[in-house]
Amino acid sequence: MGEITRRTFGQGLAGAAALANTAQRSATARPPNLFLVCSDSHNGRITSWNGNPLVRTPNLDRLAATGVTFTNAYCGGPVCVPSRASMMTGMFPSDVGSYCNSTPFDGRAPTWGNRLRDQGYFCWATGKLDLAEGKDYGFQEFRTDHLHSSAPDITSLFRRPLCYRVDKRHQIGGEFKKRTRGDDQVVRDTLELLRRDLGRIQKPWALYAGLVLPHPPFVAHERYRDLTAARDIPLPDLSPGHLENMHLAFRLMRNFYLLPDSIPENDIRSARAAYFALLKELDDYLGQLLDELNARTTAQDTLIVYTSDHGEMLGEHGLWFKNVLLEDSVRVPLVLSGAGLPHGKKIDVPVSHADLAATLLALAGIERPTGMRGHSLLPLIHGSAGDHPGYAYSESHSEGNCTGSFMIRKGPWKYIYFSWYDPLLFNVKEDRGEHHNLAGKPEFASVEREIHEILTTLVNPDEVTERAFEAQESLLRKTAAGKGPEKMYDALVSRLGRGQARALALKHGRG
Numbered sequence: 001m002g003e004i005t006r007r008t009f010g011q012g013l014a015g016a017a018a019l020a021n022t023a024q025r026s027a028t029a030r031p032p033n034l035f036l037v038c039s040d041s042h043n044g045r046i047t048s049w050n051g052n053p054l055v056r057t058p059n060l061d062r063l064a065a066t067g068v069t070f071t072n073a074y075c076g077g078p079v080c081v082p083s084r085a086s087m088m089t090g091m092f093p094s095d096v097g098s099y100c101n102s103t104p105f106d107g108r109a110p111t112w113g114n115r116l117r118d119q120g121y122f123c124w125a126t127g128k129l130d131l132a133e134g135k136d137y138g139f140q141e142f143r144t145d146h147l148h149s150s151a152p153d154i155t156s157l158f159r160r161p162l163c164y165r166v167d168k169r170h171q172i173g174g175e176f177k178k179r180t181r182g183d184d185q186v187v188r189d190t191l192e193l194l195r196r197d198l199g200r201i202q203k204p205w206a207l208y209a210g211l212v213l214p215h216p217p218f219v220a221h222e223r224y225r226d227l228t229a230a231r232d233i234p235l236p237d238l239s240p241g242h243l244e245n246m247h248l249a250f251r252l253m254r255n256f257y258l259l260p261d262s263i264p265e266n267d268i269r270s271a272r273a274a275y276f277a278l279l280k281e282l283d284d285y286l287g288q289l290l291d292e293l294n295a296r297t298t299a300q301d302t303l304i305v306y307t308s309d310h311g312e313m314l315g316e317h318g319l320w321f322k323n324v325l326l327e328d329s330v331r332v333p334l335v336l337s338g339a340g341l342p343h344g345k346k347i348d349v350p351v352s353h354a355d356l357a358a359t360l361l362a363l364a365g366i367e368r369p370t371g372m373r374g375h376s377l378l379p380l381i382h383g384s385a386g387d388h389p390g391y392a393y394s395e396s397h398s399e400g401n402c403t404g405s406f407m408i409r410k411g412p413w414k415y416i417y418f419s420w421y422d423p424l425l426f427n428v429k430e431d432r433g434e435h436h437n438l439a440g441k442p443e444f445a446s447v448e449r450e451i452h453e454i455l456t457t458l459v460n461p462d463e464v465t466e467r468a469f470e471a472q473e474s475l476l477r478k479t480a481a482g483k484g485p486e487k488m489y490d491a492l493v494s495r496l497g498r499g500q501a502r503a504l505a506l507k508h509g510r511g
Contacts, residue, residue, distance in 0.1 A: 031364045032339040033302040034116070034206040035293060038087070039282055040080065040128060040215040041322065042308035044073060044331035046279065049346060054228055056280050059287035060335070063306060065344050066299065067337025068381050072350040072392070074409060075310045078322045078329040079398040081105070081148050083309040083353065084130045088112060088137065090357030090374035092395065094459065099397040099468040101153035102475055104146065106132040110369075112357045113138025113206065119364055122201045124193065127186035127210030130309075139208065143189055145182075155495050156399035157476040158504065160469055165399070166497035168257050172320055173267040174218040174274025176225040183211045187285050194292045204364070211285060214278030214312070216321065218270075224277035230269040233276070236315035237433050243318045247437075249402055249418050250326075254318055256400035268315050275314060303339035303363060307356065308332045316433070323398050325407040325416050326434055330394050336381070339363060347380055350392035350409040373458075393458055397468035404465030408451050415439075415451040419465035423448070476508065485509035 048055045049069045076086025082093030085105035089096055090112065098105045113123045117138040125139035133149040155165055190209045198205070243254070243261060286306065293302065311329045313319040322329045334351070336359070354374030361368065362376035373393075379386025391410035406417045412429035425439035425448050438444040455461060480488055488509030492501035 031204050033204055036305040037209050039211045039308040041312045042333055043311035043328050044333045047333050054276055057283035059283045059290055063337050064335050067335055068341050068345045070334040070347050070351050072348055073332050073334035074330050074352045074392040074394050075332050076353050077395055078310040080130050080309050087353040090354045090372040092373050094464045100156035101148045102156045104132040104149045107135035111137045112360045116206050116364055119366055120203055122203055122205040125208040126189045128212055129210055153399055157472045162402050164256050164258055165495050167495055171217045172271050174270035176220050176222045178222055183213055187288055191292050198296055213282040214275055218274035220274045220277035224280055227280055228273050228276050230273040233269045233272045249421055252402045253400045272314055299338045300340055304337045306335045323400050325396050325405050349380055349390055352392040404468055406455055406461045408455050413447055417461055419462045480508040483509050
């Protein structure tokens with residue numbers, strides 16, 4: 001839904017207060033309030049609870065100390081739009097037609113916001129949602145951002161054959177300078193709601209705040225300049241010959257971003273140093289929200305959730321940004337604190353954002369909907385498996401991917417299937433850097449077969465790959481319709497460069 005004004009927001013609060021709690025629970029049995037903060041591009045391995053010594057996030061650390069951290073949590077797809085579709089619905093991205101940053105979730109399935117509202121919750125959202133604009137997701141939206149609904153990543157429509165981008169290499173490098181950020185407004189709006197309006201809501205509430213940090217470009221505020229010296233930041237772990245021998249899909253991803261064989265160490269270190277500073281900046285925002293929330297609610301009343309939509313490669317495997325199913329891109333932080341959950345507990349079972357949706361519903365007393373892919377994490381939190389399958393699924397069809405790829409993480413095993421290309425199998429407990437592919441080796445054939453069978457019971461991967469291509473090519477035809485070569489060129493040139501944009505505009509702009 002579109003942005004609402006303060007007046008209509010107040011009217012909505014008054015209406016919310018007047019509605020009866022549809023569950024008709026007693027005051028002592030009232031379900032918990034829910035407060036979810038979602039950042040953008042926070043690599044789940046770069047957290048203190050996963051052992052990174054350079055992370056300085058005291059507020060995230062205190063949240064983890066009073067709650068439960070999932071050390072192996074995965075997004076539904078390692079790019080903004082599909083990830084958020086999975087997080088909001090508890091489904092796989094391909095289930096709801098969200099394959100890339102050109103195909104935002106369009107409301108074809110209920111979100112947890114829809115389901116909670118129908119159960120009697122007051123649901124409110126601000127900041128980055130990144131769904132299709134103008135749909136009903138169950139939230140009263142206040143200055144929400146659906147950027148890819150109005151400005152899709154058009155490069156994701158050119159995957160067969162694969163195009164290249166000319167505008168990303170310059171982002172590999174870090175800066176520190178004074179500037180304002182959109183997250184400032186998101187935090188101010190959320191604080192205002194907590195301070196002025198929270199007491200008026202006579203029913204359980206669910207609040208969502210979407211922050212953009214630490215998304216590139218890697219430009220941190222100058223007050224964090226001395227946080228971590230670039231010289232102290234380790235370089236990516238690249239063994240000799242790694243780039244030449246990497247999986248073809250990842251080599252093509254490097255070509256897509258026009259990454260040279262050698263990037264100056266200063267660029268790499270400064271980008272990584274600025275990323276750590278952006279995490280500290282994010283943590284300071286989170287601290288403001290936690291302080292205000294703790295002053296106005298109790299730990300028993302409210303569940304606080306922190307996660308991110310996907311990770312950031314930061315030069316590992318010679319790759320930057322996201323888009324791939326390697327750990328630095330697909331693993332995300334996930335912390336749940338409050339609502340009577342244990343303190344300081346760590347759970348290593350692989351879980352996913354789809355499970356988060358099921359968990360929020362379970363806390364509200366809503367049975368897991370038929371067909372939902374995710375499973376409640378509450379049994380795992382309280383010491384039993386429940387119906388959780390013990391593995392996580394993710395998929396990738398975004399820009400730079402020459403084909404569809406699919407991940408299953410179970411126990412120490414990480415399996416990546418590529419339609420029409422060779423698969424990958426890693427023991428990520430022993431091979432943290434994912435450097436030793438065990439797929440095709442006779443001694444691991446039974447493991448590979450078992451995990452591949454799990455994948456094919458969930459989806460038909462090649463059929464999903466073709467469906468993604470067809471959806472993107474259909475959208476390309478709609479985008480090009482009536483534009484003509486010149487308007488098509490204008491739509492492409494900033495990302496694709498003059499030569500490639502001209503060639504593609506002549507091909508597609510003529511209808």
